[in-house]
Amino acid sequence: MLEVTGLRVAYGGIQAVRGITFHVNQGEMVALIGANGAGKTSTLKALARLLNAAGGSVRYCGKEISRLEPHQLISEGIALVPEGRGVFPRMSIVENLLMGAYSRHDKDGIAADSAHVFSLFPRLKERSQQLAGTLSGGEQQMLAIGRALMSRPKLLLLDEPSMGLAPLMVQKIFEVIRTVADEGMTVLLVEQNAKLALEVSQRGYVMESGEITLTDEAAKLLANPKVREAYLGE
Amino acid sequence: MDIFIQQIINGLVLGSIYALVALGYTMVYGIMGLINFAHGEVVMIGAMVALMVIKLLVNSGLPVFIIILIALAAAVAVCMAVGYSIERIAYRPLRRAPKLAPLITAIGVSIILQNLAMLVWGRNYHAFPPILPTSEHDIFGATITSLQVAIVLIAALMMTGLIILIHRTRLGRAMRATSENPPIAQLMGVNINQIISFTFVIGSALAAVAGLMVSANYSIAHYYMGFMLGLKAFTAAVLGGIGNIAGAVLGGILLGLIESLGAGYIGDLTGGFLGSHYQDIFAFFVLIGVLIFRPSGLIGEKVSERA
Numbered sequence: 162m163l164e165v166t167g168l169r170v171a172y173g174g175i176q177a178v179r180g181i182t183f184h185v186n187q188g189e190m191v192a193l194i195g196a197n198g199a200g201k202t203s204t205l206k207a208l209a210r211l212l213n214a215a216g217g218s219v220r221y222c223g224k225e226i227s228r229l230e231p232h233q234l235i236s237e238g239i240a241l242v243p244e245g246r247g248v249f250p251r252m253s254i255v256e257n258l259l260m261g262a263y264s265r266h267d268k269d270g271i272a273a274d275s276a277h278v279f280s281l282f283p284r285l286k287e288r289s290q291q292l293a294g295t296l297s298g299g300e301q302q303m304l305a306i307g308r309a310l311m312s313r314p315k316l317l318l319l320d321e322p323s324m325g326l327a328p329l330m331v332q333k334i335f336e337v338i339r340t341v342a343d344e345g346m347t348v349l350l351v352e353q354n355a356k357l358a359l360e361v362s363q364r365g366y367v368m369e370s371g372e373i374t375l376t377d378e379a380a381k382l383l384a385n386p387k388v389r390e391a392y393l394g395e
Numbered sequence: 396m397d398i399f400i401q402q403i404i405n406g407l408v409l410g411s412i413y414a415l416v417a418l419g420y421t422m423v424y425g426i427m428g429l430i431n432f433a434h435g436e437v438v439m440i441g442a443m444v445a446l447m448v449i450k451l452l453v454n455s456g457l458p459v460f461i462i463i464l465i466a467l468a469a470a471v472a473v474c475m476a477v478g479y480s481i482e483r484i485a486y487r488p489l490r491r492a493p494k495l496a497p498l499i500t501a502i503g504v505s506i507i508l509q510n511l512a513m514l515v516w517g518r519n520y521h522a523f524p525p526i527l528p529t530s531e532h533d534i535f536g537a538t539i540t541s542l543q544v545a546i547v548l549i550a551a552l553m554m555t556g557l558i559i560l561i562h563r564t565r566l567g568r569a570m571r572a573t574s575e576n577p578p579i580a581q582l583m584g585v586n587i588n589q590i591i592s593f594t595f596v597i598g599s600a601l602a603a604v605a606g607l608m609v610s611a612n613y614s615i616a617h618y619y620m621g622f623m624l625g626l627k628a629f630t631a632a633v634l635g636g637i638g639n640i641a642g643a644v645l646g647g648i649l650l651g652l653i654e655s656l657g658a659g660y661i662g663d664l665t666g667g668f669l670g671s672h673y674q675d676i677f678a679f680f681v682l683i684g685v686l687i688f689r690p691s692g693l694i695g696e697k698v699s700e701r702a
């Protein structure tokens with residue numbers, strides 16, 4: 162579904178992503194793990210067109226998307242849940258969800274989907290008129306994911322959904338991510354929390370200093386001594 | 396007592412006009428963090444175009460109401476086109492430039508528009524043809540003209556419309572999203588170039604209406620009128636909290652009241668040393684005071700924590 166070949170991202174002279182190649186198949190959940198500064202966020206931003214890639218190609222459903230405008234991606238079916246959540250702080254939960262559905266015009270479908278989001282995250286339903294800026298970090302993450310789902314994406318890009326959250330909240334969020342994936346969503350999950358990410362994914366890529374150094378089935382990566390030593394703290 | 400009431404009325408009229416213009420400053424600032432100093436010139440162009448149309452039609456035999464409507468439509472159309480072009484030609488290429496570049500450009504655009512207006516309409520003052528009804532109404536021992544009533548009502552109507560647009564519609568949501576976080580708004584599918592253009596166009600339409608109001612209220616228009624008006628409306632926007640829609644309305648009305656009351660009493664206060672033609676100084680006292688004591692404005696938040 163997504164085929165990335167030789168993708169490069171540079172900030173001024175500094176290469177943050179050095180020609181990485183990976184793919185995500187339809188219906189699959191794939192983890193992209195790596196330490197701080199490995200280039201994971203830069204990769205996702207380039208995919209979502211928030212950054213211009215310095216080179217390489219990104220094909221999605223057979224179509225080259227590396228020249229699209231950022232606002233066009235959502236109608237292709239790609240939604241990014243950005244690092245740090247990026248909810249609109251001065252809008253209510255409902256308005257944030259409506260923004261997620263901005264590219265759609267089917268009123269009934271939108272209403273159905275926001276009901277679905279509320280069933281995934283009952284916490285959000287209780288506070289539907291509360292301003293997003295006043296939500297806890299975990300609630301904001303729920304909202305960011307819910308908002309992305311509102312566009313009915315085919316491919317969901319998640320950037321560190323566990324960041325800064327208490328273990329219980331992380332668990333809840335990952336349960337929902339798993340549920341969404343089980344419903345057939347294709348997911349590319351970027352995480353520093355390698356164990357968690359690999360446990361819910363089918364395959365994984367390990368990124369170090371802008372390059373992909375290892376790839377395998379998630380279970381095998383979890384068992385890999387190098388991965389265990391570098392990312393699982395053993 | 397009646398001078399007090401009278402100055403309150405005058406202040407509300409003036410304040411309504413400031414508020415309409417201040418909205419243009421504040422919307423553009425809210426969306427892209429830019430102070431569009433050329434906005435006062437858009438008001439001037441609106442006033443000039445409206446006045447020219449009225450002069451042209453004054454002997455046409457059309458009813459006054461229709462003449463005003465045509466003049467307004469022409470002014471709004473021209474101002475929308477001017478506002479759109481300003482953004483497209485002058486600001487868009489500087490979207491990623493350091494903040495100072497668009498600011499200086501704004502001043503440049505302002506000078507260019509003033510000079511173009513001087514070439515087109517000359518240096519002379521243009522008198523507003525006396526076609527408007529001059530009926531006066533007494534309230535609480537003061538008088539208010541039909542024109543003043545119309546100005547306040549139309550301004551209130553337009554501001555209500557704008558607030559509904561921004562807070563109750565899909566387009567308004569996209570504007571607020573763009574204002575809060577442009578890259579994330581793009582992820583949602585918002586074409587922020589369109590939103591920015593739209594913001595300029597709406598602000599310019601309000602400016603056109605304000606332009607007609609000022610020239611009708613003072614019975615005069617000239618190529619230089621946008622300068623002081625722009626500065627005052629900018630002051631009003633800062634007073635309310637720049638970037639904040641309700642703040643612009645509040646700041647505009649307050650500034651109008653401060654100016655009117657100030658002008659009404661300045662003679663008494665200074666023992667006749669300063670006359671009411673010193674009206675303009677109040678805006679600048681207000682601006683300086685706000686910048687020193689409450690830079691975020693009356694109901695503004697701290698200038699946005701933007702990524």
Ligand SMILES: Nc1ncnc2c1ncn2[C@@H]1O[C@H](COP(=O)(O)OP(=O)(O)OP(=O)(O)O)[C@@H](O)[C@H]1O
Nearest residue numbers: 172175177195196197198199200201202203204353
């Ligand atoms: N706007 C920027 N300007 C300059 N350098 C940047 C910028 N953004 C990221 N970088 C650099 O690019 C490299 C990769 O950063 P990136 O944010 O992609 O890493 P990451 O894998 O997402 O890290 P983390 O796990 O901490 O989020 C880092 O060395 C970072 O300093």
Ligand SMILES: [Mg+2]
Nearest residue numbers: 201202203244
């Ligand atoms: Mg990151």
